[in-house]
Amino acid sequence: MTDAASPLAASPLAIVILAAGKGTRMKSELHKVLHPIAGRPMLEHLLASAAELAPERQVVVAGHGREQLEAVLAGRATIAVQEPQHGTGHAVLQAEAALAGFEGDVLILYGDVPFVRAQTMRAMLDRLHGWHNPPVVVLGFEPEDSLNYGRIVADADKILEMVEHKDATAEQRAVKLCNSGLMAVRSRDLFALLRRLRNDNAQGEYYLTDIVNIATDDGHHCAVIVTDDPDEVAGINSRGELAEAEARWQARRRRQAMADGASLVAPETVWFAWDTRVGRDVTIEPNVVFGPGVEVADNVTIRAFCHIEGASLASGVEVGPYARLRPGAVLKERSKVGNFVEMKKAVLGPGAKANHLSYLGDAEVGAGANIGAGTITCNYDGYFKHKTVIGERAFIGSNSALIAPVRIGADAIVAAGSAVSRDVADGELRLVRAEQLVKPGWADRFHDAMKKKKAEKAR
Structure with a gap:
């Protein structure tokens, strides 16, 4: 439980969940984040964890299949539409209208990363209000195989640089600390940073991770916290x-x-x-x-x-x-x-x-x-x-x-x-039965007659 006097308890919270991807690898007409785990859509697993933090606002950024999301959410979250999709930074920017007038903290989550624990979300928010008051807190993890994850180059918890795998050098790819994509950002900083994004990268997209590099270049201390359970940030794409x-x-x-x-x-x-x-x-x-x-x-x-x-x-x-x-x-x-x-x-x-x-x-x-x-x-x-x-x-x-x-x-x-x-x-x-009828010798006569007929046909 969070103490009533803690910064987290005092600061309003908004949740932004990115769910605009087409999920083509699922090969399904059902929206990717609605596929069930343990009989519950993965999006609902994530919303249940977020609910423990009592957010004031919830925004789901949708694209393909948004009608399905609207039906499932039934007004529990605002749907912001990203069409077309130009990257994760562009996706979060679509939530700006839904968060108009909101002053507080924003947690950025992913609908296909359903098992982020409430305690991890709290840790991100607590760090946002901790030492140096970083403008952005990123959730990092250290998987056994770093695959194609983006990397976080850090000194202790201070982020020096973040880079997507496709844009990383061999030296950067050797770094074991990976980016989960999850962030905690103050609302007053978030959209100002997003509007400064550029898409001059291998994908031609507006990367959400670049808000950390922009804030770092401005001289701010952006922080990373590392989950002790890499499975909680595992994405589901197939x-x-x-x-x-x-x-x-x-x-x-x-x-x-x-x-x-x-x-x-x-x-x-x-x-x-x-x-x-x-x-x-x-x-x-x-x-x-x-x-x-x-x-x-x-x-x-x-x-x-x-x-x-x-x-x-x-x-x-x-x-x-x-x-x-x-x-x-x-x-x-x-x-x-x-x-x-x-x-x-x-x-x-x-x-x-x-x-x-x-x-x-x-x-x-x-x-x-x-x-x-x-x-x-x-x-x-x-x-x-x-x-x-x-x-x-x-x-x-x-x-x-x-x-x-x-x-x-x-x-x-x-x-x-x-x-x-x-x-x-x-x-x-x-007792509801038809009366039992007994006909002595009937079965013997029936068998004799049938055997006779069968013998005649065999001639």
């Missing part, structure tokens, strides 16, 4: 890099789940969503996938090959193997669903069981009820969904069809193979 980012995120989340008291039998096979909440003494067997919106309480067992999304699992619940819990599934204390059971918008009461091959949709199952194998709640009539209510301690026999809307009373029994379309009272037995 499907391969997206998969690598997903793998890194999942690895961290699995470690966190185990550190918090969950047992993952085969950690590398468990896939969490961005908001999965897992309690203590939870056992998760191999090949379990969590979609968004899952809460797992303490002492839950999730067996192998389950898919769980939008579901709530109370203490002592057991799920699977091979179960699917869809949004709206609620399992109360000590309830159980077994193999090949699917639940959607359904509540399984305390101690209730659905052990095999059942579908429970738009249903409410009372405490202690038993759902036999092959039971389905017929919740859809082709136009509307209808609800099934099953009372406490009710017993639903195997291969039953409960045709909603229908109510099964407490302690009632539905006989196996029944198709129930009317309410069943408390304690009642409901």
Whole structure:
């Protein structure tokens, strides 16, 4: 937490996120920054971290696919349009109108660099108000392979020079400190520096990094801080890099789940969503996938090959193997669903069981009820969904069809193979089957006749 008297707390903050690139390497109609990691668009990961700093304004600089961004952001940020694209410096300049009248700090982030931590953003802003009051603070990193990153030539934290890789000399390329592209700048300095940019470089573009060189030439001390985790500034430009980012995120989340008291039998096979909440003494067997919106309480067992999304699992619940819990599934204390059971918008009461091959949709199952194998709640009539209510301690026999809307009373029994379309009272037995017809000798006569016909055709 930032102390209320610190410079960061006292200075208003604006966030500028660059997202105008076409993302051609993704080969997708979906905007690059909307591709999901852990079930959440990468842009939303970045906005969530920035939200911890309570920015007064948020601006997303867009170009291609801006309509998609507008739909997702839904007014949470101002869209500034960069068309055509003439480089990162030109992109930030497009945010000037959106920041008119704003006096404070500006954090410049990238929509395809989604995992910058809030603590890193705070460190950049704190340095902006620290020793020498630098006009620009740059986030640097030291990757194992510096590839084509721009370089930062520095003396301690003082930046002497910044250069893009394509414009760098062999000596400059030997420098290990690389530029992430992320910056913190005072609003009063930012746009004045941007208007002084020139595009006389290998790319013919207006580089954002050149504002540091301009400020340095003016005699100012621009500063660099270095992240201790190069992965947090890794950009995502292709499907391969997206998969690598997903793998890194999942690895961290699995470690966190185990550190918090969950047992993952085969950690590398468990896939969490961005908001999965897992309690203590939870056992998760191999090949379990969590979609968004899952809460797992303490002492839950999730067996192998389950898919769980939008579901709530109370203490002592057991799920699977091979179960699917869809949004709206609620399992109360000590309830159980077994193999090949699917639940959607359904509540399984305390101690209730659905052990095999059942579908429970738009249903409410009372405490202690038993759902036999092959039971389905017929919740859809082709136009509307209808609800099934099953009372406490009710017993639903195997291969039953409960045709909603229908109510099964407490302690009632539905006989196996029944198709129930009317309410069943408390304690009642409901048996809905055609009368069993017995014809002695019929099968023997049938077989004799068929064998005779087959023999005649073979002649």
